[in-house]
Structure formats: structure tokens, C-alpha cells
Amino acid sequence: MSEKSAVESRLQGLLLQGLAGDTVAYHVFLKESSAHLRAFFRRRLLRLPDEVEDLVQETLLAIHNQRHTYQPGQPLTPWVHAIARYKLIDLLRRRADREALHEPLDDELAVFASADNEAAAARRDVLKLLDGLPDRQRLPIQYMKLEGLTVVEAARATGMSESAVKVGVHRGLRALAKRMGVRS
Amino acid sequence: MNTDELVAFLATGVEPVAASATDRRHAVALAGGGVGAMSLMLVLLGVRGDLLAAMHLPMFWVKLALPVGIALGALTAAKRLARPGVVLGWLPAALLLAPVVGIGLLAALALSAAAPEARLALLLGRTWAVCPLLIALLSLPVFAGTFWAMNGLAPTRPALAGAAAGLLAGAVATAIYALHCPEMAAPFLATWYLVGMAIPTAVGALLGPRLLRW
Numbered sequence A: 001m002s003e004k005s006a007v008e009s010r011l012q013g014l015l016l017q018g019l020a021g022d023t024v025a026y027h028v029f030l031k032e033s034s035a036h037l038r039a040f041f042r043r044r045l046l047r048l049p050d051e052v053e054d055l056v057q058e059t060l061l062a063i064h065n066q067r068h069t070y071q072p073g074q075p076l077t078p079w080v081h082a083i084a085r086y087k088l089i090d091l092l093r094r095r096a097d098r099e100a101l102h103e104p105l106d107d108e109l110a111v112f113a114s115a116d117n118e119a120a121a122a123r124r125d126v127l128k129l130l131d132g133l134p135d136r137q138r139l140p141i142q143y144m145k146l147e148g149l150t151v152v153e154a155a156r157a158t159g160m161s162e163s164a165v166k167v168g169v170h171r172g173l174r175a176l177a178k179r180m181g182v183r184s
Numbered sequence B: 001m002n003t004d005e006l007v008a009f010l011a012t013g014v015e016p017v018a019a020s021a022t023d024r025r026h027a028v029a030l031a032g033g034g035v036g037a038m039s040l041m042l043v044l045l046g047v048r049g050d051l052l053a054a055m056h057l058p059m060f061w062v063k064l065a066l067p068v069g070i071a072l073g074a075l076t077a078a079k080r081l082a083r084p085g086v087v088l089g090w091l092p093a094a095l096l097l098a099p100v101v102g103i104g105l106l107a108a109l110a111l112s113a114a115a116p117e118a119r120l121a122l123l124l125g126r127t128w129a130v131c132p133l134l135i136a137l138l139s140l141p142v143f144a145g146t147f148w149a150m151n152g153l154a155p156t157r158p159a160l161a162g163a164a165a166g167l168l169a170g171a172v173a174t175a176i177y178a179l180h181c182p183e184m185a186a187p188f189l190a191t192w193y194l195v196g197m198a199i200p201t202a203v204g205a206l207l208g209p210r211l212l213r214w
Helices: A003-019 A023-044 A049-065 A076-095 A108-112 A126-130 A135-146 A151-158 A162-180 B003-011 B021-045 B058-081 B091-113 B116-124 B131-151 B158-177 B186-211
Strands: none
Touching: A003 A023, A003 A076, A003 A108, A023 A049, A023 A076, A023 A108, A023 B003, A049 A076, A049 A162, A049 B003, A076 A108, A126 A135, A126 A162, A135 A151, A135 A162, A135 B003, A151 A162, B021 B058, B021 B131, B021 B158, B058 B091, B058 B131, B058 B158, B058 B186, B091 B116, B091 B186, B116 B186, B131 B158, B131 B186, B158 B186
């Protein structure tokens, strides 16, 4: 088995466990994916090194928000690659700077080909963007994602119903993803 | 926020995700939009008076099979386009082309069998001027549904995804319109039903890049 397909099957297993509700496996999946995404974007944004970490974070948020679109039988590499490519093109389009494209974008296997574990801060801070969300989204995210409360506990703390808490987290994270994409 | 912190943030308190989540979304959209279009048709247009008699004619079922076949192709395309990394492939195109080619052949046969002076009537029927517009009107609630479904998924080719969502809406609306529409000639259906479905398809292709961002 080649190294690439070993990474593929390992990450696929972790994601599937994550989709089943295993937060530890899901954490490892996102963490390892972030290293691959960083290396992937760094190679493609040679002239825009400052954008790399923002793009890694945007892509992680997109992977998280769109994780329901991953079908268990589907190869993972094309799925992650398509999301990363979509976010990269979105960035380049926003910058209207297509010259930054040094390499063709269609080399699918490359997304897991190398890794870079130096996590850095993004310039668009999720926590600051969180402040701009309405309470029914901000509070559930604060309680569940930052303070680690369960749905039941977050529902009690906010006075919202459990389903409203879940909807608030989901919509709030989608709103954050949209706001991260807006650069001045 | 550091990326490792973001990862921890995202991984905290995640709920299990059902594998059927995307299929359910398409189903809810179609059911909701279909009920909306059916209500519009019943209130504004009403079913054709001779519906029960018409149901004994093969052409009635051909007329229904055309949009239903196109809806299946459009749904297949929409489902594939809604998921990152899934190849569109030849299946949606084949599913779409089969009913279009079929009705085209029937139309050609009908036109060649008819006397030259009767051909224009076969093509225009009595309702050609309103048919595509009424189909476009009935497609509105389905369009809202299919765009809502697509918006909650992850299309990486938004113009194509919008077109598929629009075509799906148009095809469902056409199947419902067929219960009202009195026309039974293949040349009419091959022209005006397809024009009717093309309207929401084009609107979907235009709106996709604006509305389907994630």
C-alpha cells in the first residue's frame, strides 16, 4: 500500500468515527487534515503566504459544516480536495489575482501528499466574528463549542429548546464560514 | 484564534451525522415544493375536466413520462453536484436525453404523418402562448425547495448545480401542469414543455453562483 492511500484510509476511518459521534477521532481527523491543507495551500499560494492560515481555517470550517455531504463509501481525498479547491478558487476570485495560480489545481492526490504541523493564528479570528452573531446562534456556540457543555446543559443555560440549540450551533457555524470569507 | 484551537473548537460537542442527511434534504424539498406547485395548479388552473377519460389514452402517460424522466435525470445530477468530489458522469445526461429524444421522435413521426396544413396546429395547439409561462409559474415553489436543499449542501460548481436545481423544479412543475393541460400532440409537448422547463433551468444557472455560496 502506498503512503498516500495509507493516509487516505486512516483519515477516512477517523472521519467515519467522527460522523458517528466520536469526538476524539474527529479531533484527530481535523488536526491531521489541517496539516495536509496547510502544506497544500502553501504550495499554491507562493505569493500570498499570509493567506495560507486563513484559508486553512476557512476550509476546516467548511469541512465541518459540510461533513454531512460526505458519503461513507466515497473516497475521502477527492472530497477534501474539492472543498479545498473551492475555497482556494473563492479566495483567488475575491482577490481577482489569478496570477497567483502557479500550479494546476487538478492534481487530486496532492492534498494528502505532505503535511505541515505549524498551526498559526488566522487574521480573521473566529472568536471575534462570533461576537457579531445574533444571541440565538452565539450563545449555543459559546456554551457548546467553547465551554464544552452538552446540548441538554446548553439548553438549560440559554433557556432555549434542545433542537433550537442544535440549530443555533449549525446556523451560527455556517454564518461564521460566510463571514470568514469576507475580506476587506 | 490559532488553528489548533479552531480544531478543538470544531471537534467539541459534535453530534452524530446521519448518512441519509443529504437524501432527506432533497426529499423534504421535493415534497414541500411539489405540494406547493400542486396547490397552485389546483387553485389557479384546476385539473382538466376530462382527466379520467384522458387517463385511458397512452399519450397521457407519455406526456407525464416526459417530465418525470427529466426530473429523475435532474435529481441524479443535483444529488451528484451537491457533494464535493463526486463526478457528474454520464448517467444524468443519459437520463435527461432519453425522454427528450423519445418525445422528439414521436413529434417527428406525428408531423410527418400529418397533412402539411395540419402541422402548425399540432405544434402550437391552443395553449402554446401560456404553457411555458404557466410551467415557470408552477415551478416557483419547487424552485424554492430545490435551491433550499442545494444551499444546505456543498456544490462546488454553482452554475451547474443551480441549473440542475432549476431543471428539477421545472420538470416537477411540468408533471403537475400536465394534469391541467389539455394538449395531447407530441410536437406541442416536445416544444413547449421543454421551453417551459428551460426557463427555471436558465434562472437556476444564473442564480446559482449568487445564492449557492458556502
